[in-house]
Amino acid sequence: MAENIQLEIVTPEKYVVSEPAQIVMAPGTLGEFGVLSGHTPFLTSLQVGKVHYKDASGKEHFVFVSGGFAEALPDRVTILAESAEREEDIDYQRAKAAYDRAQERLASQKDDLDFARAQSALQRALVRLNMVQGSSSASH
Amino acid sequence: MASLKEVKSKITGVKKTKQITKAMNMVAASKLRGAQTAMESFHPYAEKFAEVLGNIAGKAGDDVSPLLIDREEVKNVHIVLLTSDRGLCGGFNTNLIEAAEAFMEEKVSAGLNVSFTNFGKKGRNWCRKEKLTIVDEYLNVVGGKIGFNVAATSAQKFIDAFLKGEYDEVYVVFSRFVSMASQPPFVQQLLPIPVIEAAGEAQETVEEEKGYMPEHICEPSPDELLNAMLPRNVYVQLFNALLETTTSEHASRMRAMDNATKACDDMIESLTLAYNKARQAAITMELMDIVGGAEALRG
Secondary structure (H helix, E strand, O other), rough: OOOOOEEEEOOOOOEEEEEEEEEEEEEEEOOEEOOOOOOOOOOEEEEEEEEEEEEEOOEEEEEEEEEEEEEEOOOEEEEEEEOOHHHHHHHHHHHHHHHHHHHHHHHOOOOOOHHHHHHHHEEEEEEEHHHHHHHHHOEE | OOOHHHHHHHHHHHHHHHHHHHHHHHHHHHHHHHHHHHHHHHHHHHHHHHHHHHHHHOOOOOOOOOOOOOOOOOOOOEEEEEEEOOOOOOOOOHHEEEHHHHHHHHHHHHHEEEEEEEEEEHHHHHHHEEEEEEEEOOOOOOOOOOOHHHHHHHHHHHHHHHHHHOOEEEEEEEOOOOOOOOOEEEEEEEOOOOOOHHHHHHHHHHHHHHHHOOEEEEEEEHHHHHHHHHHHHHHHHHHHHHHHHHOOOOOOOOHHHHHHHHHHHHHHHHHHHHHHHHHHHHHHHHHHHHHHHHHHHHH
């Protein structure tokens, strides 16, 4: 196995992840990309989605990110997200509530509806829900 | 003995005040810890953000975003004033408001229109009293736990207004948390973004750390990336200002309450002295009466 690459996921509130990883997969705006150690310096914006990485022992982890930026350097990957949660920290009820709320807003057809905002809220909720459901069905 | 009773009730009163100020001091201390932690946990993000922004700003053109360009004719200035919602924190709000006022007068005397966004009740009330234009107000934000989305939402509002040409310059007045003893008010320009210095600084530190400047591949193009990052940079600045102001508020309140508690102690001491003196005088008087009466009987 090649050397590990240091993965750091930072939000304004805290460090979500800071550990060496074998491989990091992240959802770039122009498509998902994978980073291994020794990557060329690379900078991209991110979509709402999940970051997927293997830690040093080869265990897989999923982290939700609500868009942001990623910078890959040969020895580390830095992901700047406005919010990010590890899969196991996702609040299912909250995501469900946010999903319903966003649906309602989109269906209400009010004049002052901020469509882009409601839609991105919907997407965030959807990705969170999918991640939780995906992992629980896998473990059963 | 009316005066004796008066002094006594005064002592009780001061003691009760002392209890309150002491409790407030402790509450402020614990909130200060929370605020400081929030501030510290934001630092990594802010640093990384500045670093990445610095990396990319060097590559993109200077005039890629209207957020970077100074307006040739400045007519409308917008001030984001950060104060606390509550009082009893010493000169904290007064200092901030004075700074804002001085800054505003400078602009007004240059013939500019000034409008405000207020965070915090104290600044809002001042603006109302002075009949200034309040565009937006946010209460119950400073002093509590601040979400990044609050900063993002409000910053986006004035970014939009700036792009529409409603404002030509946007500043934030906030309290910088230098140390426990010093939280000076500070005026910072938010828009147009004075990015050139920030990028230069960030680049220098990166270069020092690593000794080389990596050539980034950018996806999408550097210009697009920079365009996406610049508004976020404003959120980051505003969020940082909010965190610093919150920390300063608690630090300032803690000191004010500490002083008040000490003042209470002094007062209790001098009142107790007065009380004891009066009591002693009363006893002496009574004793004199008895002795005098006994003398008279014997005589």
